Structure formats: C-alpha cells, structure tokens
Amino acid sequence: MSTHAPAQRPAHDVLIVGGGLVGASLAIALEAQGLDVGMIEAAPAGALPPVFDQRNLSFAEATLNALQALGVLPLLRAPTGPIRRIHVSRAGDFGRMLLDAQAHGREEFGRVVVARDFGEALEARLLQLTQLTRYRPARFVGLGESADGLRRVRIADASGERELRAKLLVAADGARSAVRDALGIGAREHDYGQTLFVARLRAQRAPDGTAYERLTDHGPTALLPRGDGHYGLVHGVPREDAEAVAALDDAAFLARVQDAFGWRAGRFLAVGPRSAYPMQSGIAEALIAPRAVLVGNAAQAIHPLGAQGFNLGLRDALTLAECIAAHPGDPGIDAVLQRHAERREEDRSRTLAFSDGLAKLTANDAPLLRPLRSAGLVAGDAFGWLQGWLVGGAMGYRGDVPALCRKVAA
Template identity: 70%
Template sequence: METVHPVLIVGGGLVGASLALALDRAGIAAAMVEAAPPGAMPAVFDQRNLSFADATVNALTALGVMQRLRAPAGAIRRIHASRSGDFGRVLLDAADYGRDSFGQVVVARDFGEALEARLAELPHLVRHRPARFLGFGETADGVRRVRIDDGDGERVLHARLVVAADGTGSRVRDALGIAVDEHDYRQRLFVARLRTRRAPEGIAYERLGDDGPTALLPRGDGAWGLVHGVADEDADAVVVLDDRAFLDRVQAAFGWRAGRFVEVGERSVYPALRAVAARTTATRAVLVGNAAQSLHPVGAQGFNLGLRDALTLAELVADADDPGADALLDAYAARRREDRERTLAFSDGLARLTANRASVLRPLRSLGLLAVDRVPSLQALLAGGAMGFRGDVPALCRAGAA
C-alpha cells in the first residue's frame, strides 16, 4: 500500500518550513518536497534582513526557532516613516502600547539555519530532497496524487492535502490552473548591510520617495539592514557604483537622521513585484505565502503575512478528521480573507501612492502623515498592523501561547 500523507508541503523555504514545524507541534506528520539537497540552504536564505512582527516573534518562539538563532536579533522599538519632498512624519513607539518592541530584525541566512535545526529534530517529518514538483495525477478517493522527480526518476506521492509553498513563481499554483494578477512596480531593491558612525538605537526608518523606499532596519550586530529602491532605468548604473558612491547616493535619498553612512557590505538586487493569486484553495490543495501573494516589501509585511497563512492552516488541520476536506479549505479562506485583503491593500496602496510623482498628491500625502502622527486611533491601527495583529490572528501569534 502506498503511504498517504495527511499533508504534503511543496517548498522548503521560510513559510513551508514554518508550516512543517507548526503541523508537527499539532501532532500532524507532514511530508515536504524540497529543491535543495541535504546540507544546502534554499536560495531565499541569503543575507537579506527580515523584519519579524511581534506576532511572528511570538509564534516562532513557541515553535522553538527564535531560541536557535545564532546571531542576536535587533529589536524594533520605534518606527519612523516619512517621505522625501513632503512635510510631516509618523513616529510610533512600542512603549506607548505597553510593548518592548514592534518586532525583531533577523538575517535570512541565520533564520534558515535555525529552521533547519528545528526540522532536523522532527522524527516524523518525511523530506523528499532534492526533488522537484512535476504535476498532478488523478485525484480520487480523497487523495491527491503528486508527481515529483527526486533525481532517480519520476515517482508519485499521495496526500490528503497538498500545500503550495513554492514561492512567487509557484509551479503548483500553475498546475492547479489558478490565475495570478501580477504588477511590476518598475523598481529594483538594493539590499545590504550598512554601518553608520553611531549604532542603531532600536529605530526602524522608512524613507519613501519617487523611486521607492529607502529603509534602515536595526540589526542585532550594531549595523543596519538597508533596502534602497531604485527606478528600473537607473538600476544598471547603480549596480556598478563603488561603495563610496553608493553610500553617497543612499545618503542623499535617506537624509541624515541616522548619521553619516560609513560602510556598506555586499549588495544584492531584487525586483519589486506584486503577484496575487485569484484564489487560495482548490480541490485538496491550498496556497500559502508567496505562492498565494507576493507583496512589495514596503512596510515589511510579506513573510509575516505568509506565516499567518501557515499557522491558520495548521490550526484548522489539527482539529480535522480530513485535512483536505472542502469545508476545511472554505474555513481557511474565510479566516484568512480579512488579514490578506487588508495587508495587500496597505502594501500596494503605500507603494503606489508614495512613489507617485504627481505634485497634486504631495499636500494630500503630507496631511495623511500628519493625521496618522496626531490621531491616536489611526496610530493604534497602524501599530497593530506593524505588530502583525490584523484580522483573525492565529493562536501561536499571541504572547504566552502554550
């Protein structure tokens, strides 16, 4: 008899690995299809800086991941947002909400190693690696048949529920015939480790501009995590700048609030894209993380949203006799709707509005910044979103979850 996995996760990146941990915690023996071989890290676990909302920190602590980080995380105690050319700014302080921080800054590579350490401790997790998803076979008797290539040829796996956690260009989503709405913001994002003359003091800066955001995130090693948006047509010229010229460019875009920029590490470049699946469920299948929605990184919402996808799914599967039942998938889509729609609207709206060069928008944006900074209810709404408490929050996201 072929083994029928309760849940088969395609993709071993940030969200897929986190889902495997959450399912194991709920007593569900999952299986994973991973492109990276044993001993290698998926490409997503590079030197970029991840901003974990407070809700995300709570969940990853409950899953035993934060404790395995080898490098110190950087606490985000204050958030400072402004836009070049507009007056006004928004300043949020976690202490005003009875919190020590809004979240933590973690290097993706360190996070990947911590996830791998936890996955290695799961005795019931079945890992097919290296392997790649080829397509689906027949779905019958409550079972999805999944075709993979594991290096020795094609084989077929069986699962009650297949989870697409294979990223923005999801092959699982394509095989399910789910349409995707794509938008290219025509920006390139330069990511690097940056040092200033004075160390960060727990402040995360978001400086918005015509060509995208320039963000500084306080790392735990005394440096900053930089994200610098550049218009597509300027990207090639920026790539070839030497370190001093690059720092001068970023300093001009950001300003002097964090002091003089004195050193920058290796730079990576990523396109700013939005890809939103028309639906997140199909027969005995569900999309999570970037397979369901990829966001512009302004506001640092992407992984936090994807993790809430995974945790909500794990909660529902834990209480179900059949993890792939239509009723369960309908309940999943309903529970995720508010958080997903509000986060997508916030990220896309902020990216488009702040990069719009129309002069008529400048006074409107400035008034908006002033309103958020001075109206407590608006500040509280923004702070709640920054901490990941939006919509139907999964139990593990709440502090003290057992």
C-alpha cells in the same frame, strides 16, 4: 525523519511543496498533531534555499510569539535587533510619522532577523521532527489524476520521476508557483518598476531601535536596526537605473544612499555585499482548490514596503494548521479548506490593500498628491486612534489571528 523516502509508501496526510520560510514553518506547526507530513525541497541536504541570504527580515510581535511557541526563536544564533520606533518620512513632503512602542505599552514592535540565521534555525528545528519526510533535492513536476480522496503529485529527483499521494497538497513554492499554475489558479500581477538593493550598512550612529522608512518618487530607502551594530539597508531604484547602480563602487553607492536617505543616522561609513531584487507582486485569484491550498508567496507576493510579506505568510501557515487540528482525520476535506479561506480573508485583504496602496501612493510624484501625503504623515503622528490602527497592523494583529501569534514570547 528521512532525506529520501521509499519509492512506495502510504499516502502523506499533508504534502508541502517548498521548504522556504513558510513551508518549513508549516511543517513545524503540524508536528504536534502527529500527522504524516512530506516536504518537497529544491535545495539538497546541507544547503539552505536561496531565500535564506543576507537580507533582513522584520518580524512583527505576533510572528515572534509564534516562532517562540514553535521552538524556532531559541535556535537563532546571531543577535536580533529590536524595533522600538518606526520613523516614516517622504522626500519633498512636509511632516513625518513616528510610532513609539512605549507610547502603546510595548517594549518593541518586533525584531530584525538576518534571513540566513533564521534559515539555519528553521533547519535545526526541522531536524528534530519525527513525522516529516523530506524529498530533497527534488522538484515538483505536475499533478496526476486525483481519486480516492487523494492528490497525486509527480516529482523528479536523482532517482528519476515518481508519484506521491497526499490527502492535502500545500503550495509553498514561492511567487512563481508551479503548483498554483498546475491547479489552474490565476494570479493578478503588477510590476512596480523598481529594483531593491539589500545590504548591511554601517553608519556613524549605531542603531538605537529606530527603523527608518524614507520614501521618494523612485522607491523606498529603509534602515533596519540589526542586532550586530549595523543597519539592514533596503534601497529602491527605478528599474532602468538598476544596472548602473549595481555597477557603482562602494563609495559611490554609499553617496547615492546618503543622498536619498539623509543624515538621521549620521554619515554612512561602509556597506557589505549587495543583492538586487526586481519588485513585482502576484496575488492568487483563489487560495484553495480540491484538496489543495496556497500559502505564503504562492498565495500573495507583495511589495516589501511595510515589511508584511513573511509575517502574512506565517499567519497563512498557522491558520491552516489550526483548521486542520479542528477537523482531525482528513486534513484535505472541504470543511478544512473553506474554513481556512474564510479565516484568511480579512487579514489578507487588509494587508494587501495597505501594502499596495502605500507603495503606489508614496511612489507617485504628482504635485496634487503632496498635500495629501503630508496631511497623512501629520495625522499619523498626531492622532492616537490612527497610530493604534497602524501599530496593530505593524505588530501582526489583523483579522482572525492564529492563537500562537497571541501568546507572549518568553
């Protein structure tokens, strides 16, 4: 693996734009196929992309299975937190829903992983690859004329601007995807009017494997059971209040979160540094173009309620890798891309509908919706078939699931 490739080189089989969670995972998944893979990364060697910060990632069981098979999970250094129960309630509504893994024959639904630790594990695994050329720091500039079954891609780095060629171009460059724009693929955008504050929180009661989701008119407040004895906090506030909330000292911020969440974890004692993220979604109107495909947030950036984002993006990457393996020789032919789009349709549409519908319904304070929401929480808690449907989705088993996701983690 080289940090800088020669100025003139044969075309890559696959060129990935974006070295974040999904782009890096795809590069690892393609290694076993012996393909010549290039990856364009904004972060320089020795630095992690900004996405690998102190936020907490909820990995579904299907994701854990895949990361174990890809050799990433064993490289995590920090302890992970098991999610054995999922507790959902809403302020002002009657009822609550509790999903228990043991009731469904599982030890856990998934695990909570700190994004920075995951980024370091991915980087360690990338360093083991032999078929990967990394262009970093570099940025995507635009597309050249495509000919001879190749995509021509312009990048800029310390040496100036140059052109790369690839049989298949993969856009893994995030919600504001420059590659998606260059391909002429539109996106349906929605602003939820919320800002999410993310931090590490210490409470009177240590995590016991329960992930809490407390819903309010102004957004969710979630506590995720980390492996270090703390909780991962996600606290949603109206966009117009975000600046004032960011200015609160720790004591005032804890009091605000305690008021929104309640006392199920006891008194909140301390909070770490906070990061804020405006909540918007962007859904690409197409997943594929000639010799190009969108994955991860470039394909769909969704509300974090339900913790579906990275899990969905990883299934994008693994499905693409399987489709490429099924058609050896040219990863960019129409048969590969059409099959990928077909296989992603059910999982993607169901997950998007679940995430967006839940976010809009729970944030709507209309009095007429209260009985409906309460009935939904009670039904989710009472009916086994409904719980089974929710659990399958929470664990990452929707639609045509990639084979690596179904393997039992060691």
